Amino acid sequence: MKIKNYLLSFLFFGMLSFPAQVLAQAEPDDIALAEDAFQDNFYESLKQKGIENYDKAITALEKCLKTQPQNATIYYELGKNYLNLKDYKKAYDFFVQASVLDPKNKWFYVGMYDVCYQTKDYSQAILVVNKLIEFDVKYKEDLTSLYMYTDQYDKALALIKDLDETLGETPQRNAYKQEILKDSKYRVGEKDQLLEAIKKNPKDESKYIALIYLYSESNQEEKAYEVAKKLEKEIPDSEFAQVGLFKFHLNNNDGEKAVLAMNKVLESKKIDSTVKFKILKEFLVFVKNNPQFNTDLDKAIGYFDNENQVALTKEIGKIFYARKNWERAIHYLEIYSKNNPQEIESNIFLLQAYTESSQFDVLAKKASNLIDFFPLQPDFYYYSGLANNQLKNYKKAKEFLEMGMDYLVDNKNLEINFNIQLGEAYNGLGDAKKKEQYFLKADQLLKQKK
Structure with missing residues (x-):
């Protein structure tokens, strides 16, 4: 401050x-x-x-x-x-x-x-x-x-x-x-003051907005809805009324009406971007259990400017990734990766999502392209080796994995995974001795972690 x-x-x-x-x-x-x-x-x-x-x-x-x-x-x-x-x-x-x-x-x-x-x-x-x-x-x-x-x-x-x-x-x-006002003890007095202010001046839009937020923060959604409806009646063209209506419809599991209200908020030139981001996140939670609204989520992201759209795709992709919704995670992470091809973290999430969804052809191609951008990043060699093992290109897998091992620094988990994949590659090549050597090394590293 x-x-x-x-x-x-x-x-x-x-x-x-x-x-x-x-x-x-x-x-x-x-x-x-x-x-x-x-x-x-x-x-x-x-x-x-x-x-x-x-x-x-x-x-x-x-x-x-x-x-x-x-x-x-x-x-x-x-x-x-x-x-x-x-x-x-x-x-x-x-x-x-x-x-x-x-x-x-x-x-x-x-x-x-x-x-x-x-x-x-x-x-x-x-x-x-x-x-x-x-x-x-x-x-x-x-x-x-x-x-x-x-x-x-x-x-x-x-x-x-x-x-x-x-x-x-x-x-x-x-x-x-x-x-x-995050502290509930201050909210009661503030609500009373806002109600009194609205009574004195029913055309003061800002007081309705503040009251809607207060009711929403204290989980009084019915009251927030009543205020939003009153605002809509007093000021029919109020875009802010849609914020309260959106929350009410979402809580009532009325996706169609929630989408209409959300889109009006996102279209608004008056409403602050922080409010829009919050509404989008709430809608994202709703979409998790209502996948029929995935298209509406895509459209909602389109309301933000290009820079914010791209940033949102990464965050939404990571949310779907955490929920193991690999299809949706890949959808958003690919958009982000296309706009930020040289950003490491999002690409690692994307490669793992390809792995989880068994898209090994795509994984092999993407990992190989990333190695061209990041020749010292061991993660991309690992995913290239893993993909080629799954595609039975064992010789190619071995080459990528052995190259990537040279760039490993203080990453025990990745080192274990490298040894497992090298064991798989040598197993595919028919070299039982090398296979056992790498599997044993992976086992030793796992025991060291315990």
């Missing part, structure tokens, strides 16, 4: 000897220098700070302090130099001294905030930011983040509500709100 939004860096120019009350809101850089000796030392401090000689800058500032011990700007500059040296205690103390001398200059509090931020002292930062809010209400955004950091969710939620009403919603605050 980003909390430093308003820290500024600046150089000092002007007459440092002016009374603090005249310079109440001037940046220290704007203060003029009155005395020659003082001026020389102050500019020396700026010069040394500019070339990161912070110790020398501090020495020059200490000379300034001897002639003007009540000059708040000198304490501020000392704070900045000690902060650069990461001497946080001294830095904070000097910023505090500056603020005591000139409590109306916000930059001194910014310095304190900077120390709190760098030391992750968020509790102290809250005290400082509350002071900064007196100068600039924009610091309320920082305060929201600080409440999140310190797990003060009641205060964060109240502040988020206030900022949403006065400034409008932001993605960051919405993310915070969603995080807070």
Whole structure:
């Protein structure tokens, strides 16, 4: 969570000897220098700070302090130099001294905030930011983040509500709100507030959406459906209503209506992609037990842009792979492999899926092509050897396997598989001695694993 939004860096120019009350809101850089000796030392401090000689800058500032011990700007500059040296205690103390001398200059509090931020002292930062809010209400955004950091969710939620009403919603605050509302104890009050807001303004689409999500998250699908239907009635062309309707139809095992609602969501230009991804994943779970909707799943992926389509095919392929649905796993992994021919992980999944479904001709061709891309990747030699063994091309299998063994490094499982396949190859070639040698080696490796 980003909390430093308003820290500024600046150089000092002007007459440092002016009374603090005249310079109440001037940046220290704007203060003029009155005395020659003082001026020389102050500019020396700026010069040394500019070339990161912070110790020398501090020495020059200490000379300034001897002639003007009540000059708040000198304490501020000392704070900045000690902060650069990461001497946080001294830095904070000097910023505090500056603020005591000139409590109306916000930059001194910014310095304190900077120390709190760098030391992750968020509790102290809250005290400082509350002071900064007196100068600039924009610091309320920082305060929201600080409440999140310190797990003060009641205060964060109240502040988020206030900022949403006065400034409008932001993605960051919405993310915070969603995080807070994962805890059920905060949901009841939020639901009541949303219901009241809808009653006051039945055309505020955002409140319906938030309420649908809350009901869905707490498994109150009937209530989510009621809100979605009400939204559809109040705002007939609302695309967001379809999110709630999709969930309801899916839970009722009504695939046809769920698909219609899903497609409207996926077509929407307004609905965030994270919502679309979530709906697609929920539909994927549904398709597992309802394969008649496989074509609709393919169509759903087509709604995403090319880059996201490709990424989705890999993830969906892996999901089907984990469920041992080899046909569907191969379907999606092939799409991904075609677009990412040089990505290793997905191709290993694809080769294993070919193996599980006994597509050894395809396996042999694919593994051989991958060896051209990855001549040092032992997995592809293994699958090539396995495929050729199954196709009774034992000599070819032996050659691939022996080449691949040279690239094995700290992979016991793959080494066992190599030895088994080499045993099979030599068995097919009629070399009983070599067959026993490799099978014995595989057995020894298996015992070492136990």
